C-alpha cells in the first residue's frame with residue numbers, strides 16, 4: 001500500500017492553505033486545508049486498508065501525491081532508489097565537466113583571496129593537452145560543460161577563445177552539447193567581451209560584490225588600489241541582456257541588513273533587480289589566508305538565520321529569488337569521476353578550492369587519470385548514504401551531505417557541514433513561494449494589459 005515519502009514537508013501558508021514540499025522531487029504545491037486533511041486521512045486509511053477502498057476524490061488526490069513523489073508504493077525503498085541514482089551520476093562518463101583556469105593572475109587584490117600573487121598563465125602545451133583530453137573522450141560524450149575560472153579568466157581571453165572554438169568544433173563533429181559559464185570579478189566584462197563570449201556558448205557569468213560600493217571598493221580593490229564597483233555594475237547592465245548574470249555576495253559578520261539593503265538599492269537604481277540573480281555565500285575560513293578572517297565568519301546555523309533575512313529583503317525589493325531547494329544526485333564534481341579542475345600548468349584537482357595547489361593535484365592533463373590517487377579518492381569516497389545523520393535527514397536530497405572538502409580536508413564537524421536548508425527550510429520556502437506567486441500575478445497582469 002502507498003506510504004508517505006520521508007522527504008515531505010508541510011507548513012501552514014495561510015488560514016486556508018498549506019505549503020507542501022517534497023525534497024526528493026522538488027515539488028512545491030499549495031494545498032487547501034481540505035486537501036491536507038484528506039492527505040492525512042489517506043495516510044491513516046492506507047495503514048490498514050487497500051487503496052481500492054478509497055473514495056474517488058481521495059484516489060484522485062493520491063494520484064497527484066504520487067506524481068509529486070509525496071507518496072510512493074509500499075514495496076519501494078526510497079533511500080535505495082536515491083542511492084542508485086547517485087551511483088549512476090558518480091560513475092557517468094557521458095557528461096564531462098571541466099573547470100578551466102587559463103590563468104591564476106588577477107587584476108584585483110581582495111583581502112580574503114586564497115590565490116594571492118599567482119601569475120601563472122596557461123602554456124600552448126597545456127592548451128593542446130586539454131584538447132587531446134576532450135578528443136579522447138568525445139565519442140562517448142552527451143555533453144561537455146566548461147566553467148572558466150581563475151584568477152581572473154578574462155585576463156586570458158585569447159586562451160578562452162582558442163579552447164572554446166575547438167570545443168565547439170568537437171561538439172559538432174561528435175554531436176555532443178557544449179555549454180560554458182564563467183566566474184569573473186566582472187571588471188573586464190566589457191560589451192565586446194560579452195558579445196564574443198556569448199558567440200562561444202558562454203551562457204552565464206557569476207560576479208562577486210562585497211556589499212555596496214563603499215564596502216566593495218575596500219574589500220575588493222583593483223591591484224592599483226582603485227575601486228571597481230561602478231565599472232562592474234556598468235558591465236552587468238549589458239551582460240545581463242545577453243547571458244544569465246548572477247551576483248554572489250560573500251557574507252560574514254561585518255554585514256548588516258542595512259548594508260545589504262544599500263547594495264540592493266544600488267542594483268535597483270540600474271534596473272538590475274529583474275535581470276540578475278543574487279546569491280548569498282557564506283564566507284568560510286577554508287585556507288590559511290582565509291583563516292585570518294575566521295573569527296568574522298558565520299557558523300552554519302547563524303548563517304541560515306541571516307540568509308533568511310536577506311532573502312526577505314530581495315523579495316521586498318522586487319528581486320528574483322534564484323536559490324531553490326533543488327534535488328541533486330551528488331553534491332559536487334568531486335563526487336563524479338568525470339569532473340576536473342585544470343590549472344594553468346595542466347595540473348588536475350578535484351575541487352575548485354584546490355586550484356593551483358600542487359599538493360592537491362591528482363596528476364597532469366597529459367597523463368592518464370589515476371583513479372586510485374589519494375587526492376582523487378578522499379573526496380570521491382565521501383558518501384552521505386554511509387553517514388548516519390545524512391541517511392536519517394529529511395533534507396538529504398537537497399543537501400547530499402554538503403561539501404566533501406569541508407568534511408574531509410578541513411575536518412569541519414556535524415551541523416557546520418549541513419546546508420542552510422536544514423535550518424531555514426520553512427521561512428525560505430515561504431519566501432520562494434511568495435516570489436513565485438508575485439511573478440505569476442505580474443505575468444497575468446501584463447497579459448491582461450496586452451489583450
Ligand code: SF4
Nearest residue numbers: 332351352403404405
Ligand atoms: S569539494 Fe566543496 S569546495 Fe570543492 S568543489 Fe566540491 S563543494 Fe566546492
Ligand code: SF4
Nearest residue numbers: 390393399401418422
Ligand atoms: S550534511 Fe546535514 S543537512 Fe546535509 S544531509 Fe547530512 S545531516 Fe542532512
